[in-house]
Amino acid sequence: MATIGLIVNPAAGRDIRRLTGGASVVDNYAKRRVAECVCDGLTVAGEPLEVLVMPDRTGIADHAVAEAPAEIDATTLEMPIEESPADTRRAAATFREAADVVVVLGGDGTTRDAALELGDVPLVAVSTGTNNVVPSAVDGTVAGAAAALVATGTVAADAVATRHGTVEARAETPAGERRLTGLAAAEVSSQSFIGTRALLDPADLRGGVVSQAHPGDIGLPAVAGSLEPLSPADPGGVAIRLADPTDAPRAVRAIVAPGVTATVGVASCERLEPNESATFDVPDGVVGADGERELELTDATVELTPVPDGPRLVDVDATLEAGARAGAFEVAPIDEPRTE
Structure with a gap:
């Protein structure tokens, strides 16, 4: 049976x-x-x-x-x-x-x-x-x-x-290594605390890596998908770095949370091969997964890597x-x- x-x-x-x-x-x-x-x-x-x-x-x-x-x-x-x-x-x-x-x-x-x-x-x-x-x-x-x-x-x-791919986050901190796995995305936020966990304000987002990207998604996958669509069946991921829309070389209008649209500035957006990492410096912030803040970090370097398995x-x-x-x-x- x-x-x-x-x-x-x-x-x-x-x-x-x-x-x-x-x-x-x-x-x-x-x-x-x-x-x-x-x-x-x-x-x-x-x-x-x-x-x-x-x-x-x-x-x-x-x-x-x-x-x-x-x-x-x-x-x-x-x-x-x-x-x-x-x-x-x-x-x-x-x-x-x-x-x-x-x-x-x-x-x-x-x-x-x-x-x-x-x-x-x-x-x-x-x-x-x-x-x-x-x-x-x-x-x-x-x-x-x-x-x-x-x-x-x-x-x-x-x-x-x-x-479906995942995104592995590995943070090197003064206290040692910390890890996190995202399914659709791993995000870096300038917020210095987890709080209610939900990533709410697009101004707090510094960027991250997504395993799929489409304008019809929610959050960072929607932002990345507005410039570099990526099917869930496609290998690798998309690394995107955000900036103030008044200073950024590009900007998109995206669905950043359920019921919330915003104009988001994009400093860079690039495809990553499977197991190719993007590095973010986090002097004081949080790394999240799939729209929820998870790891509070200080003076950390974070590697975000799309993994195919x-x-x-x-x-x-x-x-x-x-x-x-x-x-x-x-x-x-x-x-x-x-x-x-």
Whole structure:
């Protein structure tokens, strides 16, 4: 029996950017409904499946298990709950050995936490967070159907999953080396403290390196994508250095946060080959990942490097198309009873 892991981050999509910008609230009721839809979508496989759900204290996992269709063997994963990103990482580490496919409901941060532990297990990332550069805005039922097709081998994972790059940040400080991994981006900010974590003011951003870039993204990937678009399937990354728009040689209008657009000055923007680093001096600031400040640094030198061996992300549309070509959705005609 194929096994699907389901990770739902209760904290995703509920940070301060709901107050300072136009980001929509994704409450726990909505996440319960999406998780329920994922389980319904799994029935498309037409065979029994096992679903292991990451536990939480908000009732999301319990609801998904209770409402799962009869043909789905749904249980809650047994693990301690800290109500922190450690929950996602712990569940993903278990799924690395126990699951054929993992569905993650969250934003870039949740997807990153899961991806760092999943190894080669295919990942279906569903957008329910704030920064959603990597996760897809896809219906939960559709995501579940795609996960089922890959988990059962009806559609080969190698045919529909692509390896997404990451960005490794390595900081040399007077106190020693510190490291951080970003999925879509690693950013350098002039803010000297983490605070609420969210990168809110574009004037604070000094630049960074992104693993994908498109004007329709959010944050630094949108700024880089306005000048140097980079597909998630393309190798390498884009290094971008920002400046005051009144002094910079170039400027772009970009979506820097949900509900926030700004004119951003660009000192330089260049493609990087895989494993080619860009160096930033940080006299006093913060290095962030995927729109969230993480490392407070003083008198540091930071190397940001695009690395090619990130998560295997499942293309939901390609999976469903491949399933249709394989006849995965065809069933025997239903005989209607005769009427006299």
